Amino acid sequence: xxxxxxxxxxxxxxxxxxxxxxxxxxxxxxxxxxxxxxxxxxxxxxxxxxxxxxxxxxxxxxxxxxxxxxxxxxxxxxxxxxxxxxxxxxxxxxxxxxxxxxxxxxxxxxxxxxxxxxxxxxxxxxxxxxxxxxxxxxxxxxxxxxxxxxxxxxxxxxxxxxxxxxxxxxxxxxxxxxxxxxxxxxxxxxxxxxxxxxxxxxxxxxxxxxxxxxxxxxxxxxxxxxxxxxxxxxxxxxxxxxxxxxxxxxxxxxxxxxxxxxxxxxxxxxxxxx
Numbered sequence: 001x002x003x004x005x006x007x008x009x010x011x012x013x014x015x016x017x018x019x020x021x022x023x024x025x026x027x028x029x030x031x032x033x034x035x036x037x038x039x040x041x042x043x044x045x046x047x048x049x050x051x052x053x054x055x056x057x058x059x060x061x062x063x064x065x066x067x068x069x070x071x072x073x074x075x076x077x078x079x080x081x082x083x084x085x086x087x088x089x090x091x092x093x094x095x096x097x098x099x100x101x102x103x104x105x106x107x108x109x110x111x112x113x114x115x116x117x118x119x120x121x122x123x124x125x126x127x128x129x130x131x132x133x134x135x136x137x138x139x140x141x142x143x144x145x146x147x148x149x150x151x152x153x154x155x156x157x158x159x160x161x162x163x164x165x166x167x168x169x170x171x172x173x174x175x176x177x178x179x180x181x182x183x184x185x186x187x188x189x190x191x192x193x194x195x196x197x198x199x200x201x202x203x204x205x206x207x208x209x210x211x212x213x214x215x216x217x218x219x220x221x222x223x224x225x226x227x228x229x230x231x232x233x234x235x236x237x238x239x240x241x242x243x244x245x246x247x248x249x250x251x252x253x254x255x256x257x258x259x260x261x262x263x264x265x266x267x268x269x270x271x272x273x274x
Contacts, residue, residue: 005037005244007178038065083098089116111147111148113150114151158184177199204238241266
């Protein structure tokens with residue numbers, strides 16, 4: 001199974017990059033499943049129903065979010081009607097929406113997609129992500145009742161993401177981090193067959209401060225005052241960042257995991273088709 005995951009969409013620059021590059025990537029790599037993290041898609045703050053439908057029109061099968069999931073109030077009702085839009089599974093069970101879903105491919109293969117949020121330096125005091133994922137995996141076994149399991153772990157620190165990946169090594173197909181908006185150079189296959197990357201990176205403008213116009217955060221850092229404006233996304237050309245994962249059809253473990261970077265400001269890289 002080929003899984004194409006696209007990192008945090010940041011504002012219009014990120015949405016434009018998605019429009020520009022996803023059709024070519026889908027034609028070139030023919031992924032079986034497309035997962036997009038849309039946590040900052042709506043002007044840097046959450047996502048809307050309209051944007052979700054735009055992503056589905058581009059071929060998205062599932063949309064994950066993160067700590068900005070509730071920034072657009074319309075999502076509180078929309079997420080209950082859209083089982084393919086995920087909030088973190090370690091929110092309280094009373095929160096709207098769900099934190100995992102199963103997608104069935106035309107071949108009959110099934111993939112379980114799990115969305116988790118870290119707790120270190122994160123704003124919401126959520127339930128333990130390790131205990132939460134254990135509860136979910138009690139019902140699913142890789143290579144038995146699901147053919148692949150993908151985890152988007154939205155967290156601040158590399159240590160928490162790495163520990164999650166090692167904790168799940170051999171039990172899930174891949175753990176890919178989001179939230180820091182910087183693509184990391186550590187794509188790897190762990191000893192028991194789980195693919196891992198600390199952060200897939202941001203899809204947005206990199207002439208910025210993690211996707212936001214750089215002047216306001218520079219003001220805050222240098223003057224230690226909040227300034228008069230709310231931060232807003234940078235308006236330059238967007239770069240797409242993501243990860244392409246190929247799993248073994250029998251075991252669900254990873255055979256290949258490669259970063260994808262396409263755009264203006266970063267050194268571009270794409271997987272070689274074998």
